[in-house]
Every structure is written in C-alpha cells, then in structure tokens.
Amino acid sequence: MTAILIQGGNVLDVVALNVKPADVLIEHGKITQTGIGLKAPAGAQIIDARGLTIMPGMIDCHTHIVASQVNLGLNANLPNALATLRAVPILSGILMRGFTSVRDAGGANWSLAEATRTDIIDGPRIFPSGRALSQTGGHGDFRARSDIIEPCACSQRIGNIARVVDGEDNIRLAIREEIQMGASQIKIMASGGVASPNDPIHFLGYSEKEIRAAVEEATNAGTYVMAHAYTPRAISRAVQCGVRTIEHGNLVDEAAANVMREHNAFMVPTLITYEALANEGAALGLPAESVAKIEGVRGAGKKALEILAKAGVKMGVGSDLLGAMHRHESEELKLRADILGNGMVLQQATLIGAEIIGMTDQLGIIKAGAIADLLLVDGNPLTDISCLLGQGDQIRVIIKDGKTYKH
Secondary structure, eight states, X not given: OOXXXXXXXXXXXXXXXXXXXXXXXXXXXXEEEEETTOOOOTTOEEEEOTTOEEEEOEEEEEEOTTOOSSOHXXXXXXXXXXXXXXXXXXXXXXXXXXXXXEXXXXXXXXXXXXXXXXXXXXOOEEEOOOSXXXXXXXXXXXXXXXXXXXXXXXXXXXXXXXXXXXXXXXXXXXXXXXXXXXXXSEEEEOBOOSSSSSOOTTOBOXXXXXXXXXXXXXXXXXXXXXXXXXXXXXXXXXXXXXXXXXXXXXXXXXXXXXXXXXTTXXXXXXXXXXXXXXXXXXXXXXXXXXXXTXXXXXXXXXXXXXXXXXXXOOBOOOOOOOGGGGGGTXXXXXXXXXXXXXXXXXXXIIIIHHHHTTOTTTSSSOSTXXXXXXXXXXXXXXXXXXGGOTTSTTEEEEEETXXXXXX
C-alpha cells in the first residue's frame, strides 16, 4: 500500500474543536505522523492540501443501505440479486458525501460489508446489524392486516430490513443466527414506528424479559443491542433492560433522558428522515397509514435534541433514509447544527460515532495510530457546516483505510 503525505492543510481537531496547520502522513492504512514539515517516504503519494481543512471521515450510525424503496413492504419482496445491486449506488453516494463508516440498522449483511472492505464496490466501512428483530405486528412486520398469519419469509429476503420473532428462546436463536452471519450488533424494535403498517407509535415492542434475553445474548457475543424507540416509556424500559443505544427517540422527555444518562446509553436521532418523508414520502410510495404517522414525531425531534443535550446524553449522527431520499443524508448535519452548534455536531459525526461502534481512537479522529479515514474539505466546517452538505461537492479528497477514493 502506497504511503500518502498530505501537505500544507489545516487539521481539524475534533477533541479541542480547533483548526491548526499540519501535515498528515499515512502508511499501511494508518496515520503514522502529524505535524509541520513532515518528510515523504520514498515513493509516497503527495497531496497538496493548501487552503483545505483535513478532518476525520464521518460516521453515520443509522442507515438502511438495502432500502432502495420507500415502501419497505415492497422492498422486502425484491429478488435478492436486485436488492443487492440497488444497494451499490446507495453505498457509493454515502462514501462520496464523506461518510467513511456506517452502522446499518437493519438489512445490510456481512456480504455487503465484505464487498466494500475488499473494494469490490465503492462504499463506506459497514458495521451491519443483519436483520432487525421485531415482534409479530411490530415495526418490522410489514404484513397487511388481511394476510394470513403464517411463518414470515422475511429471514430469506435481503430486501427485508427485519425478521419477525417472538419469545425469549426464539429471540436467543435469532440473535445467534445473526451473529453467526456477521452482525456487528443487534437491532430490536422496542416501539411502534412510522414505516410499518399496523403498529402505532405508542405501542411497546417486546416484553422486558424478551429485551433482557436479547441483551444477554448480545453481551455473550461481545456486542450490544440497539433499539428503535420513540416514547419516554419505550426508551426508559429498553435502557433499564440493558439496551446500549436508542434510535430516533423523538418523543423523549427529561425523565427518560436522565435514565439514559444514568445508564450511559447513547441516542441516535434521525431528524432528516422525517423531513424527507414529510416532503417526498407519499410521492415515492410511502403507504398512507405511514404518512399519517409522520407529524406525530417530526415536530418533536428538534426539541428532543435540546432535552438530550441538557441531560448530557451522548448522541451519534443518524440518517435513516430510504429509497431516493438517501441523497439528503448530509442535511442531518445542518438540522442539528442549527440547534446544537457546528462543533458539537462534528463531534457527534466523528468522536461519538466511533465510541458507539466500539472504535474509539481508531476512527473519527486524526492522530498517530488511528485508521486513515480522512476528508479534505474546501472550507472550515467549524465555522460553516455547509461545506459538508449536498453530495460532497466541497469535499475534494476522500481517503478510507489509507486508500484514495476521490481526488
């Protein structure tokens, strides 16, 4: 692997939240030195970064890269080959927007993670959840009310982001299967949701015994559980049962946020998906019963950020976009920055994201020994977050694992 010396740029320190002139040397996929006046090893590629900001690659902690259609029920019926091929441009777009790692929250599997790792296709590093677990009639059950309730074929479809499983023993088996198939973490549906047809937002997903069984199995495998949850009750009970990260959390209140802080749990809000669904969902095929749910959580999302920040809950960046709406991914940064400020959002997209996926000091930071995931940006995102928006137009260079994907 060719060494790379990035010269003359301004390095964004996401810990201290400042920008200082420095060179960055990359060897064997890792950052080996940072500082002024570094010398290039023989044969190294030299990148002129004058006038550019060098920052860590960003981390999207909530994606659905196999969701090429907004109607998840129809997406689940896609032939496996087609569902996989439709994920290819989604993955390329994510990387070109500067997200060099993603934690997929349901649908992506080991095969897609291996495909981007080995450069069969261009895309971010993937931390897959496999298929999320849903109780019968829960957020991952896309069967219509008129369907005969028979064994769900969801576990055989790549386009299905979830599998239906009930009971402690069945949950344990399902988790062991997902881990065996390469899941980095386990996703459960702990409340109702927007995109599914038959579960109002206030519904609780799984019993406490089932959630604890899921947490025990994930812990036994050296990983953790992330839970889809909206309401204070759903959030609190999931965290008290050992869930490590809560997804969405739009309706969180002060008491639930305090429970999260006390248990050192993370929140991954996904504001942009509700904006996109409200503006484009119906036209892109979102079922009417799902469209009707959007406003019930959309307006509360921004207030949730304030509640969580005040309580001291750590937040990762998530997008949760579907179908053609993946192009709005970077707009999550702007929605948050308007409330929390640029610095905090940059930390959420780098440092905290790395902590959530268990890669502290390896991803989301520029320091010797870290994996070389870097962006060279025309602008300073500390003062103007817009340089990270759109489709990566102002990101001049993208490096992942010490390899250049855009120059």
